[in-house]
Amino acid sequence: MSIIIAGTGSYLPERVVTNAEFETFLDTSDEWIVARTGMKERRVTSGEPSWKMGELAARKALDAAGIAPEELDLIICTTVTPDYLFPSCACMIQGAIGARGAFAFDAAAACAGSVYGIDMARRYLATGDINTVLLVGAETLSQVANYEDRGSCILFSDGAGAAVIKRGDGPYGSCLRSDASGAHQLYCKHIRKDTPFYKSDAPFDGGLFEAELVGTTYMNGQEVYKFATAAMPEAVIGACERAGFAPETLDMVVPHQANLRILETAAKRLKLPMEKISVTIHKYGNNSSASVLIGLDECIREGKIKEGHRVSLVGFGAGLTYGAAAFEYHSK
Numbered sequence: 177m178s179i180i181i182a183g184t185g186s187y188l189p190e191r192v193v194t195n196a197e198f199e200t201f202l203d204t205s206d207e208w209i210v211a212r213t214g215m216k217e218r219r220v221t222s223g224e225p226s227w228k229m230g231e232l233a234a235r236k237a238l239d240a241a242g243i244a245p246e247e248l249d250l251i252i253c254t255t256v257t258p259d260y261l262f263p264s265c266a267c268m269i270q271g272a273i274g275a276r277g278a279f280a281f282d283a284a285a286a287c288a289g290s291v292y293g294i295d296m297a298r299r300y301l302a303t304g305d306i307n308t309v310l311l312v313g314a315e316t317l318s319q320v321a322n323y324e325d326r327g328s329c330i331l332f333s334d335g336a337g338a339a340v341i342k343r344g345d346g347p348y349g350s351c352l353r354s355d356a357s358g359a360h361q362l363y364c365k366h367i368r369k370d371t372p373f374y375k376s377d378a379p380f381d382g383g384l385f386e387a388e389l390v391g392t393t394y395m396n397g398q399e400v401y402k403f404a405t406a407a408m409p410e411a412v413i414g415a416c417e418r419a420g421f422a423p424e425t426l427d428m429v430v431p432h433q434a435n436l437r438i439l440e441t442a443a444k445r446l447k448l449p450m451e452k453i454s455v456t457i458h459k460y461g462n463n464s465s466a467s468v469l470i471g472l473d474e475c476i477r478e479g480k481i482k483e484g485h486r487v488s489l490v491g492f493g494a495g496l497t498y499g500a501a502a503f504e505y506h507s508k
């Protein structure tokens with residue numbers, strides 16, 4: 177069983193943050209950021225919460241699919257930057273679009289989230305119990321970026337992507353992996369506060385992580401870079417194997433946008449020209465689980481992904497998590 181991607185949508189905040197803006201408060205330069213990451217600018221929220229961006233992307237996906245909110249059976253939101261611990265971002269989106277018949281929950285797998293989400297949607301659809309899934313990746317990474325760390329904050333951005341997914345026929349394969357041996361290389365510890373029973377300066381049980389930053393992101397860029405350049409091709413090759421076609425026959429790969437150099441290295445390993453790799457990093461930056469769905473939406477709307485094309489979606493990030501799905505694209 178495969179999937180139909182009945183419609184896609186995305187939302188990018190209007191606020192554009194250029195590399196030059198980082199020069200005003202960090203020891204960095206446009207030249208360094210462009211050369212080392214490929215990023216020229218990124219979008220950052222001026223107040224829109226994750227769920228609102230998710231709602232706006234979802235509305236466009238529903239429009240493109242020609243599906244009413246009431247027809248949705250399930251909403252999965254793959255955010256790692258929800259606005260509330262509870263209710264979930266998915267429930268906020270459900271309420272906003274009026275999807276009364278859907279059950280809704282968040283599923284977090286960092287930047288691999290929307291690829292995990294695609295695969296989860298397919299597995300729910302395969303049971304035959306439900307027919308229509310809305311998958312949303314909505315993130316406000318600017319809320320957890322460490323703006324004192326020039327090695328990571330320049331990467332992070334905000335936005336949302338969405339897809340309406342139904343049951344389909346044809347080849348489909350996925351390859352999902354987690355490797356917690358690298359958990360300490362990329363993390364954001366949740367804020368803990370004093371209570372009558374606990375003092376926030378008490379030792380953190382576990383002591384897994386070197387830097388005791390709270391509510392902000394730590395990243396060992398070099399280690400994550402090494403992981404990502406190996407993980408991305410491994411996942412795509414694994415997913416293609418299970419789908420029954422060779423990676424070289426892919427028409428388009430839609431990857432998580434972390435660094436242009438990671439995408440170029442992966443393209444070489446997959447023996448694919450860069451024209452077959454979706455790139456939005458120069459204009460949107462890294463918005464975690466939103467990036468693959470935004471790339472997918474852009475590729476479909478610009479005609480880079482057409483009916484019957486062989487497509488692979490691939491993500492990698494904190495956890496460490498990584499994964500890919502490979503399938504023939506059909507919208508009906």
Ligand code: ACO
Nearest residue numbers: 204205208212287326327397398400401404434435493494
């Ligand atoms: N401006 C200027 N200089 C900088 C900056 C900056 N913004 N950032 C780092 N540098 C300096 C460093 O201090 C270092 O200087 P030194 O040689 O004097 O010590 C030098 O540049 C080289 O630093 P590196 O860390 O080796 O730089 P690198 O080429 O590795 O690029 C980057 C850093 C862009 C972070 C890269 O490692 C990367 O992209 N890593 C992977 C990110 C990723 O994939 N994240 C996963 C997804 S994110 C998520 O899941 C939320």
